[in-house]
Amino acid sequence: MWTIQPRGLGDLLEALRNRGYRVVGPVVRDGAICYEDLGSIEDLALAWLDEQEPGNYRLTGSGNGDLFSYSPGAHTWKKFLHKPSVTLWRATKDQKGLHLKEEPTAEGKVALFGARPCELAAIAIQDRVFLEGPFVDSFYAAARKEMFVVALNCSHPSKSCFCVSMKTGPRAATGFDLCLTEIHPNGEAELVVEVGSETGGLILADLQRREATEKDLEAVRKTLEEAEQRVERSLDTEGIQGLFDRSFESPQWDDVARRCLGCANCTMVCPTCFCTTVVESSDLAGAEATRTRIWDSCFTKDFTYIHGGSVRPSGYSRYRQWITHKLANWIEQFGTSGCVGCGRCITWCPVGIDITAEVEALRARERTGSGSGGSSHEGNA
């Protein structure tokens, strides 16, 4: 373990850029933390404080010397790995017939600067979807292969976070090349760095640093223990597959359908949601066609369209699909929950629907015996 000064962040950024990485990280844009290119250290979001709660997000200056007193915003690293829009291939047509043109899969090495523990867990989950099944997504694989991760442990979880109950944070265990924890041993901010890979060690060796003292490490422990205690929200995952199984006809689905707008925000901000559709576009002359894969959402009616109708025409069934997939079916499909407890879907839901509260409500209905049947599901489309 090593300790660096805040100005070492700029040196780290330069070291990565010198090694050919495109460095992306948190910047402030439109009043929110976004993940964008870091041209220089000036771009990095420092000394900002966020307030998050169901349906609410606000960013202000931290004013207390803390560098990273914010948690993730609406963006996810997914936008660099499983991109919102990917051209899969193109076809052209001439007298001889059709010709296919494959697309290049990667535009170079990317370094994620400041990825949170829950976000690393989310990347590990998407790895299972795109790399570890019978087929490999070559676009994801290419972006993933050359990725460098500077992780950042969380000292200021937001009110929407529930990483502790999902066992993903506030401390990163694996999945990084370097991992930073902000401490304030003498009132001034410093960063303790843990090395997670050989490349990480090599890059750190270029920086001005000192060996972390016992006092530094104690400060790390204390910071992360306090952070853990500050995570207020939790999701009870005990026997969750059984809960969803028994709750298929729960009246709670009608209840949430009355609130849910079906806007798909929750799926767009979720770091693990992976669904896509493919769109076909042609030029005016009809000589070239492009196949583009874009993010899709199970909240749209078209998602399940087959011969003349949707399998899930009503709103309640689409919310039920989303949360059941995320928290229960995912376990059967990929051996892990599909939720890392980042809280984005809670903050960015325009009507403040809270995934943890919905699970609690399902449990409460079971306890009081209003958990199944009796629901007509009429008129909630």
Place this chain on the structure above:
Amino acid sequence: MIAAADPMVPNLHRIQKVTQETSDTFTLALAPSCGRKCPAFRPGQFNMLYVFGVGEVPISISGDPATPETLVHTTRAVGAVTAAMKKMRPGDQLGVRGPYGTEWPVAEAHDRDVVIVAGGIGLAPLRPALYSLLNHRERYGRVVLLYGTRSPEDILYRTEIQKWRSQFDLDVHVTVDRATGKWRGNVGVVTSLIPKAPFDPYHATAFVCGPEIMMRYTILALLKRGVEKDSIHLSMERNMKCAVGFCGHCQIGPLFVCRDGPVFGYPRLEKLLDKREL
């Protein structure tokens, strides 16, 4: 780097032959025009077929697994992509990727009776299973095909069905929902053929494909006759954008139809089939 192996990239094929089966259904025989050979396939598997400028859809392989050199697909024109495909002629090109998915477990049916129940276009994905059974006829007990369509005009593979009918080692029963013209055969839903069909329910394997509602009633009728749950297999249909487990569209509960299906043993679907809007 080039995405040489990206599973979403198809191979180009050229149409060798078009057979108009009914007013809305046609069979295409395809051969690769990209230099590669057609891969082997197992009965029940499907391909993603791409029509230039329109889009890509899942279509089952309907040819003989013993002769994979020619790729055969039977398609009903119902919407944008399939209607564009219907207009295609010999020499035109399609994109093909696959084969994908699970198979009809013909090997499990050795030494047993086999009953095939098809509704409408559902006969297409079952035809490779039937070819497979007939290619090794001695391995099976009685083989019965029960086939239902809306009207006599909707019967697929007409001449082939005539030929099958005249075979001693195959029982073919066709029924239509509505009799028209000179039809003198069975009238009624395909499930009405099950009680009297000549097979031993206690030693029979069933392959079922058709509209979901038809499959549900077929299962009830088969169970009622004494066929075991484990011996019933069905092929499911869901919206598919990738066929390789990436797009999420095809899920039924925890199952990905593209990867875990389309052919499932009934026990895996039993609890899911009754759930509305799953």
